[in-house]
Amino acid sequence: MLHGRSRRAYARWAIGLLAPGIDEDVLEIGCASGYALGLIAPAARGRIVGIDRSAVLLRIAEGHLRRVGGAARTTLICAAEDDLPSFDVAFEKVLAINVWPFRSESVRVLDILRVRLAPGGRIAVAVRAPRRAAPATAQALGAEIARALETAGFGRIEAHLSDRVGGRRCVCVTACRAGASRP
Numbered sequence: 001m002l003h004g005r006s007r008r009a010y011a012r013w014a015i016g017l018l019a020p021g022i023d024e025d026v027l028e029i030g031c032a033s034g035y036a037l038g039l040i041a042p043a044a045r046g047r048i049v050g051i052d053r054s055a056v057l058l059r060i061a062e063g064h065l066r067r068v069g070g071a072a073r074t075t076l077i078c079a080a081e082d083d084l085p086s087f088d089v090a091f092e093k094v095l096a097i098n099v100w101p102f103r104s105e106s107v108r109v110l111d112i113l114r115v116r117l118a119p120g121g122r123i124a125v126a127v128r129a130p131r132r133a134a135p136a137t138a139q140a141l142g143a144e145i146a147r148a149l150e151t152a153g154f155g156r157i158e159a160h161l162s163d164r165v166g167g168r169r170c171v172c173v174t175a176c177r178a179g180a181s182r183p
C-alpha cells in the first residue's frame, strides 16, 4: 500500500496538532505522494500548496489528490525547500512531516519558512524516531527541533511526544511566527 497504516496515523496526528482551519492557506514541505495534503485539501477553502523536490512523487500526489477530491484546491510545486518560489499569500500553517533530514541546515531553512508564514502563523515539524528508539531518543529529537525553531526566530514552541502513533515513537514540534494571527 502506498500510504501504510502507521504513516497514515502519524500524518493524522501531526495534522491534528497543526490544526489547519478550512479557510487557512497551508504549505506542506516534502509532501511526497500527497497523503497529508489529501487529508487537508478536500475540505479546504484556502490555498493549499505542496512542495517536493521529486517530480515523480508529485505526479503520484496529483493522482492521489484527484482521487480524494482535493486537486482543485492544491498547487504542487517541484522545488527544494530552501529554494522556494515566491507566493502571493502568506501561509497560516506550514507542515513538515519527516523532512527533518534537512536538519544539517535546519536553522537556515526554518528561517526561510518562518518568513513565508503570516504573523501568528504556525509550523509543525514532525519526525518519527527510529524503530525501538528509547523515550530519551524521541525527547532529544524534540529538543533539537525546538532549539532550531527558537534560533530561527519562532516563539510559542511546544514539543509533543507520543509512543503510540503507528507503533513508533513520534515527535511533533509546533511553533509560531511572532505577531497577531489574522482575525
Ligand SMILES: C[S@@+](CC[C@H](N)C(=O)[O-])C[C@H]1O[C@@H](n2cnc3c(N)ncnc32)[C@H](O)[C@@H]1O
Pocket (backbone or CB within 6 Å): 007, 029, 030, 031, 032, 033, 035, 051, 052, 053, 054, 057, 079, 080, 081, 082, 096, 097, 098, 099, 102
Ligand atoms: C521521508 S519523505 C517524507 C514524505 C512525507 N512528508 C511523509 O511523511 O510521508 C521526505 C520527502 O521530502 C522530500 N525532500 C527531501 N529533501 C527535500 C528538499 N531539500 N526539498 C524539498 N523536498 C525534499 C523528498 O523528495 C521526500 O518526498
